[in-house]
Amino acid sequence: MEYDVCIVGAGPAGLSAAIRLKQRCSEEGKDLSVCVVEKGAEVGAHILSGNVLEPRALDELLPDWRTQGAPLTTAATDDRLYLLTEKRALRLPTPPQMRNKGNFVVSLSKLVRWLGAKAEEAGVEVLPGFAAAELLTTRAGAVAGVATGDVGLAKDGSRKDTFASGVELRARATLLAEGCRGSLSEEAMRRFGLRDNTDPQTYALGLKEVWEVRPEVHVPGQVLHTVGYPLDHSVYGGSFLYHMSDNRIALGLVVALDYRDPYLNPFQEFQRWKAHPRIRRLLEGGTCVQYGARTLNEGGLQSIPQLAFPGGALIGCGAGFLNVPKIKGTHTAMKSGMLAADAAFDALTSGAAAAGMPADLAAYEPALRESWVGEELEKVRNIRPGFRFGLYPGLAHAAVDTYLLRGRAPWTLRQRHADHEALRPAAEFAPRSYPAPDNEVTFGMADSLFRSGTNHGHDEPAHLRLLNPGVPSVINLPVYAGPESRYCPAGVYEYVAGEVGGERLQINAQNCLHCKACDVKDPLQNIRWTVPEGGGGPAYNVM
Structure with missing residues (x-):
């Protein structure tokens, strides 16, 4: 199947790019074919974000969204920030970046479904249930689209009666909008050296629940954040609790993945x-x-890779435009998609565009860095790196950077090491004990996983692959006490008795939430996350 533009990922960035492309076609009397391929069973099924939306990009993309039924109905009304100790909550002043006047408490999965419908109305082909598994290239090495994975394979690789080959989606411009740590985005970065001149990306793992609560405790639009407990002062992170509509609240804990203690269990810390x-x-x-x-990018401006490559570009959280102090990345992701769409449209419709040849999207990166996205990330570039010295020094540094220097410090703090390099041997720490769940407020892993709606075929090849199958038993378990059994928030990894004594790593790929924490935190980078059959994974509808 041939298109002018193929977009991988029906998230905020990908759908914004698709809509913008069709808008340009309408404005200038051109006709470009655009498809969006999405690995979730439906648009929004894999979208998770603790989201208070700043509507700046949406205002630019669809100025009439208020009259078009967009699911933004709960305005943020009250901001609160607390420092937690084990038993108490001390209220702190709310920094300017965390003030949410004019913003909306939303379900991002619902918003993305609405954007998907708008894209289809504009003439975009949205293809859910298709997992992009491979970059297609020309003889010269430029990206020329993607191939979806085969379906109907058994766990041993044999073909079942339902087998169907993957489809080649060939395109002159390919926009990778897979979200944080997307497999094709990572491949493009390696293949084209897009990270050669940047700091390593740093990540966090966000765990989230949506609750229906008693009406008397519900305050629509209230936005609450905490720092401190339960994380110790050496671990960067914090929580959110957002009052949505209909007596619902979204809440979660975010744990930076540059922590050192292999016994730390983010899921249990959330409980x-x-x-x-x-x-x-x-x-x-x-x-x-x-x-x-879900994992999220926290590296900021210093960790943004080169954005354009021959035949395509990185957009959205795959590149890493999260504003960490603001705790927002949807508006910047959407704007990146819009700017990449403009670059693609101009490249494909210019008189100099060679018929059938991959597009040159070099204009996209300078446009983004000169936009309000670049300006916003420039001002907050030093805040997240300042927390490598600990919670209280980080808070003090953030206050100086925000109130005194106003984001204009004459220096830039660097991110020197990847997150997996921070993990230390288990012998340096004591094992942690966590309380049993009470099944009222706190839960076990199996019960939580059930609420995610996650499903993969039991008889399909595992999409989580060990580059060297011997490493877990020889290094991860004896040196790091098997950290993958704790940092995974879905119980995918567990050590079981081996056939010839000792323990071996068992991968329960059917549990996978597609969070990518294993791809980030494995100490030897021995785990490679790839896409499963299209349609597999979580089934979020209010996240």
Whole structure:
């Protein structure tokens, strides 16, 4: 199948790019064919974000969204920031970046479904249930589209009766909008050296639930964040609790993946946070509706790779435009998609464009860095790196950078090491014990995973691959106490008795939430996350 533009990922960035391309076609009397391929069973099924949306990019993309039924109905009304100790909550001043006047508490999965419908109305072919598994290239090495994975393969690689070969989606411009740590985005970075002159990216794991709570504790539009407990002062992270509509709240814990202690378990830390008196009183008597997890980019400006490559570009969270102090990345992701769409449209419709040849999207990166996205990320570039010295020094540095220097420091703090390099041997730490779940506010892994709707075929090849199958038993388990059994928020990895003694790593790929934490945190980078059959994975509808 041939298109002018192929977009991988029906998230905010990918759908914004698709809509913008069709807008340009309408404005200038051109006709470009555009497709969006999405690995989720439906648009929005894999979208998770603790989201208070800044509508700046949406205002630019669809100025009439308020009259078009966009699911932005709960305006942010009240901002609160707390420092938690084990039993108490001390209210702190809310920094200017975290003030949300004019923003909206949203379900991003719902917003993405709405954007998907708008893209289809504009003439975009949106193809859910198709997992892009391979970059197609020309003889000269330029990207020329993607191929979807084969379906109907058994776990041993044999063909079942339902087998169907993947499809080649050939395109003159390919925009990779896979989200954080996308497999094709990572391949493009390696193949074209897009990270050669940048700091390593740093990541965090976000765990999220949506609850229906008692009406008397529900405050529509209230936005609450915490720092401190349950994380120790050496671990960067914090929580969010956003009051949505219909007596629902979205809440979660974000744990930076540059932590050192292999015994730390983010899922269990999330349960501890929910049990804090300040949080527990909101949840008691309520019902947990949905659970999920996702990694997010935290490196900021210093870690953004080169964005354009021959035949395509990186957009959205695959490149890393999250504004960490603001705790927002949807508006910047959408704007990146719009700017890449403009570059693609201009390249494909210019008189100099060679018929059938891959597009040159070199104009996209300078346009983004000169836009309000570049300006926004420039001002906050030093805040996240400042927390490598610990919580209180990080807070003090952030205050100086924000209030005194106003984001104009004459220096830039660097990110020197990848997250997996921070993990230390287990012998340097004591094992952690976590309380049993009470099944009222705190839950076990199996119950939480059930609420995610995650499903993969049991008889299909595992999409989580070990580059060297011997490494877990020889290094990960004896040196690091098997950290993958703790940092995974879905119970994918567990050590079981081996056939000839000892323990071996068992991969329960059917549990995978597609969070990518294993791809980030494995100490020897021995785990490679690839796409499963299209349609597999979580089934989020309110996240």
